[in-house]
Amino acid sequence: MSHRMRVGVVGAGRVGAVLAAGLRAAGHLVVAAAGESDASRRRAAELLPGVPLRKPSDVARESELLLLTVPDDMLPNVVKVLADSGALRAGQIVAHTSGRHGLAVLAPAAAVGARVVALHPAMTFTGTAVDLERLQGCVFGLTAETAEHGLAEALVRDLGGRATWVPEEMRTLYHAGLAHGANHLVTLVSEAMGLLAAAGVDDPAGTLRPLLDAALDNALAHGDAALTGPIVRGDVQTVAAHLDDISVNAPDTLPSYVAMAWATLDRSVTDGRLLPIRAQRIADLLSVYGGPDLEAQFTRTSAPSEVERG
Structure with a gap:
């Protein structure tokens, strides 16, 4: 992707920290991350040195591209809370990494005009630098509206991966x-x-x-x-x-x-x-x-x- 984006990640777990590090290596600016556990904080320090840890709503407000990398069952509530708080905005890219969910879970973000993408890496993660190498050639299961196909595929290319398209009703x-x-x-x-x-x-x-x-x-x-x-x-x-x-x-x-x-x-x-x-x-x-x-x-x-x- 030619445009250098401000990236934020909510959920600095094994997946989130690695993908944010991958996007930073591709030239994007990771501006903030949210993670509450001690393991998430250690991971952020190792993979995203210098990136401040903030509240999810603050991360969302600072980001052009917001990665939501929380557990599947938490995702609906996280999207709703961020949308209801006014932290999401029109034109912002909001992407989640859940394999199970598609675009429906991002409806509150889409309702305020955000560009929404389901971006799931078909890979098991350790949450260490080893995973950055594994991203090369990794397949990402994508779901997006037709207008966002180019955007989704560009994000996958920046991460060194390959795209496969999954219909909304087939995500589970x-x-x-x-x-x-x-x-x-x-x-x-x-x-x-x-x-x-x-x-x-x-x-x-x-x-x-x-x-x-x-x-x-x-x-x-x-x-x-x-x-x-x-x-x-x-x-x-x-x-x-x-x-x-x-x-x-x-x-x-x-x-x-x-x-x-x-x-x-x-x-x-x-x-x-x-x-x-x-x-x-x-x-x-x-x-x-x-x-x-x-x-x-x-x-x-x-x-x-x-x-x-x-």
Whole structure:
């Protein structure tokens, strides 16, 4: 963006401080930030040295571009309070970074004539300088009125990112996809490391890293075709042994293992890689531990495969 803007950020958390630092590196002037917690203050001092911490309303009044980087559930109230206090004005750019919300939450700002944008980075943040490098090539989920498309894309370019447009009514589903993929991945990997540690592996993370790197690359490139392991092979006895050992040694992990086994079984059948008769045997085994009945899925499988005909 050629115009050098005065930028303010309300919510100097992991996302806000990093994005403000990214915009400053692109030549914009970060004039003020708001953050109440000790962690936010430390983050601002490290990533935005020299930027004063002020009340949210004061930050808004000083800014041409106001970044609202507060938690999703707080965002509606923050926008309303700022608008009702007269801190927002016509022509000002007000952008939030919520994945779930689109433009509706910014209606009070739009009502006073502000230019509104939903600008969500599809990235997990540490709140440190490491994140500035990760912004390069990061995809931002954008929602804006047609007249503001150029503005939104220019902001993303200044941050080193790439834009993808998300319809207003699809914001929640978009965000659910990211949360399911990233947040639940952390839970899954942490539980897998716990199983390896319980098995006596001295370096669970190092053991998993090459396998997970390859699995992630293959999944992103090939989807369900990347599935490997005992379920897609129909190895009922191996799955049974897993369940027995997890029940004894890591019972807290058993519910998620069973849930993911059901989901993997469903996808393996739908993908046509697992014969229904083998799938049913695994389903019978999993049903002992609870979960959905996939019999309907198996019975609606299309015509027999070449293996079955043979």
